[in-house]
Each structure stands twice: as C-alpha cells, then as structure tokens.
Amino acid sequence: QLQLVESGGGLVQPGGSLRLSCAASGFILKYYAIGWFRQAPGKEREGVSCISSSGGSTNYADSVKGRFTISRDNAKNTVYLQMNSLKPADTAVYYCAADRIDIATLCSGTTKPDYWGQGTQVTVSS
Numbered sequence: 001q002l003q004l005v006e007s008g009g010g011l012v013q014p015g016g017s018l019r020l021s022c023a024a025s026g027f028i029l030k031y032y033a034i035g036w037f038r039q040a041p042g043k044e045r046e047g048v049s050c051i052s053s054s055g056g057s058t059n060y061a062d063s064v065k066g067r068f069t070i071s072r073d074n075a076k077n078t079v080y081l082q083m084n085s086l087k088p089a090d091t092a093v094y095y096c097a098a099d100r101i102d103i104a105t106l107c108s109g110t111t112k113p114d115y116w117g118q119g120t121q122v123t124v125s126s
Contacts, residue, residue: 002026002115004096009120012086016124020081022096022117030074033099035106035113036081038092038122047107048094049081059103063089086124093119 008020022034035050049060049070058070067086072079079096097113099106106113 004098004115004117006094006096006117006120009094009122011123011125013126014087014124016086017082017084018086018122020083020094020096020120020122022079022081024077024098024115027115029072029077029079029098031100032114033101033103033106034072034079035097035099035103036070036094037097037109038090038094040092045095045109047109050103050107051079052103053100057103059107061107083122086122088124091122091124093121095119
C-alpha cells in the first residue's frame, strides 16, 4: 500500500520542542519533494515547510522561520520536521505530502500532491 505516515505529535508546553516524522511506505521517497502542512480548527490548511527531493533546497513559512527545521534521510525513506520554541499558535494537525514538483509550488498548497499522510496532532498548551 502506497502511503505516508506521520508520527511524533503530542502535547507540549509553550517553548518546548517536538520532532515530527513522515515515513513513506510502498514507494521511494527520494524521488519526491516533501511538504509539511498544518490545519488548525476553523482555519485553512497552510504550508509550513518543504524540502526538495535531494534535500538541497528548503523553504519555510514566515511564522516558523528560525524555529522549525525540515530535513530528510532518504536511506530511511523519512522526512523530519524539528519544531522548537513552540507557541500555542502552532497548535494544529500536521500533515506531510509528497509530489514531484518544485517546493515553491508544493508549499503554496495550490496543487494536489500525489500522496498525503493521515496527520498528527500537535497541541501547544500550558
């Protein structure tokens, strides 16, 4: 079965850290650009960060720059999102997506990626 599976979400206090993982099953992730998206209750889904297939290019939403870091380990067929200095505004369901397009287009959220994960909840609260 071809799918992406996210993990690593949870409840964390403001200022804390989490690392999300996005693992591919049934296909080889290294051929795909990967994006992390999030959707908070009552809000539209937004692109958080994207990484090119080689890992050589990345981009970030302004709201997470300097706090989040995206990376990939193609040998493990996995992409990560390290989230530091978390804020209550980061609370959302986080999804990863895979597609064979440039990361600017992927992160814009205007296309339909080839694969979506089921999402993992991140809650930042004291």
